[in-house]
Amino acid sequence: MNSDQPAGTAAATKAATIIVIGAGQAGGWAAQTLRKEGFTGRLVLIGDESHPPHERPPLSKAVLAGEAAPESLTLLKPDAFHALALEWRHATHVTRIDRPAKCIETANGEAIPYDKLILCTGGKARHLAVPGSDSAPVYTLRRIEDALALAPALGPGRAIVVIGGGWIGLEVAATARKKGAEVTVVEAQGRLCERTVPAQVSEHLLALHHSHGTRVLLGAGVEQVSRSADGRSVVGLTNGSELPCDAIVVGVGLVPNDQLARDSGLACEGGVIVDARCQTSDPDIFAAGDVAVTPNPWAGRRLRLESWQNAQEQGIAAARSALGLEVNYQPLPWFWSDQYDMNLQIYGVPSLAHRVVARGNPGADSFVLFYLDGNVVKAAIGHNAARDLRFARRLIEQNKPVDADQLADAGVPMSKL
Ligand SMILES: Cc1cc2nc3c(=O)[nH]c(=O)nc-3n(C[C@H](O)[C@H](O)[C@H](O)COP(=O)(O)OP(=O)(O)OC[C@H]3O[C@@H](n4cnc5c(N)ncnc54)[C@H](O)[C@@H]3O)c2cc1C
The missing domain is CATH 3.30.390.30 (FAD/NAD-linked reductase, C-terminal dimerisation domain)
Known part of the structure; x- marks a missing residue:
């Protein structure tokens, strides 16, 4: 038990039920922190994927390259996960939070009451909203299954069009080139990673990808995607040109999974709004990771961070806060990317x-x-x-x-x- 724990906290939470929704990185850290901090009550971890809590960064790198197995992403070894003595509901989607009744409902009809709830629902890959994207085969990359489906499409000599010159798009482009594919990156903005880095770094990224033989089209809008008569995919650009290819990969950002929170009336703004205690507008509900919008003194505004560091540290912070421990979560944002x-x-x-x-x-x-x-x-x-x-x-x-x-x-x- 942590020495800075306020008196009475363990007694207050001993018999309680804490539910963590979302068994990704933040949810996994929240669950293990609850136990580490001495929580002995009922702990329920619910995730709609079939995998135990895991990290995603290698999905666009070593796993996509075929150099690491998906099992290597798991946060905890099976014994350590088992030792948490939690109720793990995998492949289970939470459909509703009934805040007045302090109860959540799952898609398979289960209702579970809670005393404290931690939302770690992350986000999903944004889909390309252009004609044809529902019918032509288009890959996105968020889950283990996405990486396993995409990997075989990136073989030597294959022509790949990556739509989106952000971090995921560029990492996929780098991995595809390493595997011998011909890669074109299509970016709507005037430079790469425009949302997150200054122009000098965008230029550096552009030079890096050029030096590895990737074609990069900047300021290029996608009008539609389609299938040609010979079964190839085609990306049609707004300037009228067409890019025939063997696979289209879309990396155009993330949509936070905040629908559940919004439906239950929690304050949201492009994610679930929390304070420096990771507390939402409901004092019994906390949020962490990619879904949480947090005041960040380093930015001077609220930020939703999409990073490995934040998923881990905010998962820990939210769990401590749910136990009544003192938390003042003000992380200096840290992000990394590996390309070539x-x-x-x-x-x-x-x-x-x-x-x-x-x-x-x-x-x-x-x-x-x-x-x-x-x-x-x-x-x-x-x-x-x-x-x-x-x-x-x-x-x-x-x-x-x-x-x-x-x-x-x-x-x-x-x-x-
Ligand atoms: C391909 C890839 C590469 C990355 N590379 C880097 C990197 O190099 N460096 C870096 O700093 N960061 C990187 N990141 C970002 C980092 O992995 C994420 O910030 C982190 O995974 C976020 O963790 P999370 O737990 O908040 O969300 P997630 O990992 O998305 O987990 C949320 C979980 O909640 C589940 N869920 C959602 N709604 C419900 C519901 N209603 N009921 C039940 N379950 C639900 C989801 O299915 C998911 O399993 C990368 C991400 C990806 C996808």
């Missing part, structure tokens, strides 16, 4: 207003871009620079002025700053 031999990491929230200081040559094999407000580092993006980024993280968290010249000088060890 590039490991790109982002700490904080870079903004256009920031002054950019480069350490190393952007475009080289290893560099860090720092984003400064005055002389204070607010965010950092690094390419193959994990060690420097660990120090950058500390600089951001310390919020202290630094010497920008020293920051830019790769000869000055980051530890000295």
Whole structure:
């Protein structure tokens, strides 16, 4: 039991029932944290997938490449999962939260009362809303089954069109190229990953994919997808051109699974709104992970983070909060992406207003871009620079002025700053 636990918390939650909806990464961490913090009551984990809680990042990387088995994604070994002594309802969809009765209902007709509820329902891959996308074979990538279905379509010599030049699209493009496919990325915006990184990093990503022989079409709208007479797929662009291919992969973002929360009257805005305690507008309901919209002091606004780090840390925070423990969840956002031999990491929230200081040559094999407000580092993006980024993280968290010249000088060890 944690030493900072307020007196009486264990007694208050001992006999209670806590339900976690969503058995992905956040739900898995919430469930194991409840037990770790000493919760001995009834614990029900409900997920509509058939797999135990697992992580998704390798789905677009090692699993798609055929280098890792889906079983390797599981959060807990079977013994450890079993030791949680929870009621696991897999392949079970929750259809309703009856807040006045404090009860949830599942699609197979079960009603389970709760004292506290934790929503970790994540999100689903956004579908392409253009004519033909229901009839032509179009792949998305969110679940294990999606990766297993897509992997065989990426063989040598196959022509793949990836619609969407965001993180998932670019990781799929990189994996497909590594497997010998011919890849075209179609992006509607003027640059890659426009929503999440500054232009300099978009250019770096573009150069990386060009250097591996991927064709990238920027500012290219998709008008329709179809099937040609010879059975191939065709992506029709708004400029009238057509891209015949063997497979279409759509990576155009995520739709948060907040319908359940919205139907039950919880405050939502592109996800379930929570406070720094991970508490929703109902004091007995908490939310975490990709579905949660959380005040973030590093961004100065509410954010819905779609990242491995947030799924784990907010899952832990929501569980602690449900037990009445003190929680003030204010994470410095951290995200990484692996494409080819590039490991790109982002700490904080870079903004256009920031002054950019480069350490190393952007475009080289290893560099860090720092984003400064005055002389204070607010965010950092690094390419193959994990060690420097660990120090950058500390600089951001310390919020202290630094010497920008020293920051830019790769000869000055980051530890000295
Ligand atoms: C292909 C891929 C690659 C990624 N790569 C990276 C990366 O490199 N770096 C990084 O930082 N992040 C990465 N991410 C993001 C990271 O994996 C997610 O942020 C994380 O998985 C979110 O976890 P979650 O538990 O909030 O949601 P999810 O993992 O989506 O889990 C939610 C679960 O709830 C279930 N559910 C929803 N509604 C209901 C309901 N009503 N009843 C029952 N069950 C329900 C869903 O089916 C799902 O199983 C990647 C994601 C994907 C898809």
